[in-house]
Amino acid sequence: MTPVELSRTVLRATRRAVDAGELSVDVAASVEAGNVRVERPRPGGRGDFATNVALQIARAAGRAPRDVAEVLSARLAAEPGIAGVDITGPGFLNITLTDARARAAALVCEIHERGRCYGHVHPDTGDVAQLHVPRDLRAAVLADSARRILRSQGVLVRVTCDEQPDPAWADAIDALDVRIDAYGRPPEPLPTLRPVPAPAPADAVLRLGRDAARWALLHPAPHDHPRVTPEQGGDDHLVQRESNPLFRVRYAYARTRALTRNAAALGFAAAPDVAPDVDPDVAPAAPLADALLTALGDYPATLASAARHRAPDRLARHLVVIADAFLAFQSAPQSARQSAPQEAAFAVLPRGDEKPSAAHRARLALAEAAGTVLAGGLSLLGINAPEFL
DSSP: HHHHHHHHHHHHHHHHHTTTTTTTTTTHHHHHHSOOEEEETTTOOOOOEOOOOHHHHHHHHHHHOHHHHHHHHHHHHTTTTTTOOOOOTTTTEEESSSSSSHHHHHHHHHHHHHGGTOOOOOOOOEEEEEEESSSSSHHHHHHHHHHHHHHHTTOOOEESSSSSOOOHHHHHHHHHHOOOESSSOSSSSOBBOOOOOSOOHHHHHTTTTTHHHHHHHSSTTTTSSOOOOOGGGGGGGTSTTTTTHHHHHHHHHHHHHHHHHHHTTOOOOOOSOOOOOOOOOOOTHHHHHHHHHHHHHHHHHHHHHHHHHOOHHHHHHHHHHHHHHHHHTTTTTOSTTSSSSHTTTTTSOOOHHHHHHHHHHHHHHHHHHHHHHHHHHHTTTOOOOOOOO
């Protein structure tokens, strides 16, 4: 069941409750005029999807939101494809789907529908945050990425710095695409982001280039020393090999784009609404697909945590998890006859005389979903996602 199908199911359950006299007739017009929206639960939530439809129609029903949720939960629990419905808070409906294939298809479809905004909070929450930093290059880069992540969670952000920049520092933050909204010491003390500074002058950081420099400063936890000079191992951020986490993340994204291009050349496209293989009895790569799906499903919670703790390193590390899960999935044998390593490479696509099947379309959709999340995450770190590498 995809998010669109689940939204229609919620609407259908509401109409049936109205027809049975369990809710006011005014509710039908209210819910159709609005938008029955289902989305992944927030961190700490339950189930596979959540909806606030009970809160949306409570006024038209003339009842408390939780009473409306009780009515709808009983209706939804009887729908095919739904294993259970929990009510949380003032009346949120948390819906659990019946099986892994349905959950997998719903997650992939949601990522395809939301694109790089998957895991973002819309509309804005109305919350406002101020990030204050000393005149330190790493602190400025961290605050800039934290600003991007907080904005993804619906928070308005202002970044300020203690001191006016000198020309060299101004050139450095421009080169790293860092935005500072205002300079000067605040009249009242503010919580200040103070990561361990880069143990090198700005020009030593900039020699890595924008993307590698930002990764070098953001990937370590704020209390860890970043590696930027050759003596510290900074050049490791530039090498194209598996030992470089930044390379693995960007290479994984480039592979997803190559798979899409190659599939188009073979005359087929992804099918997000078809569940990928998650049964190990059917496909040997099912555990790897499940690991990738788990990493993608955890992405919204990771964004929320990175925003809450002002910790872009949490996002950077999770992108490495997604990249590694995708690279394992895309190069694994996808059927029992593809067992030899040389036959397993890039098994997302048909091989030899094999014709594209629904399974290939589903695997391609999962690969594209991984690429979408990797690109979105890199953009929040201020790093480019190249289609060719």
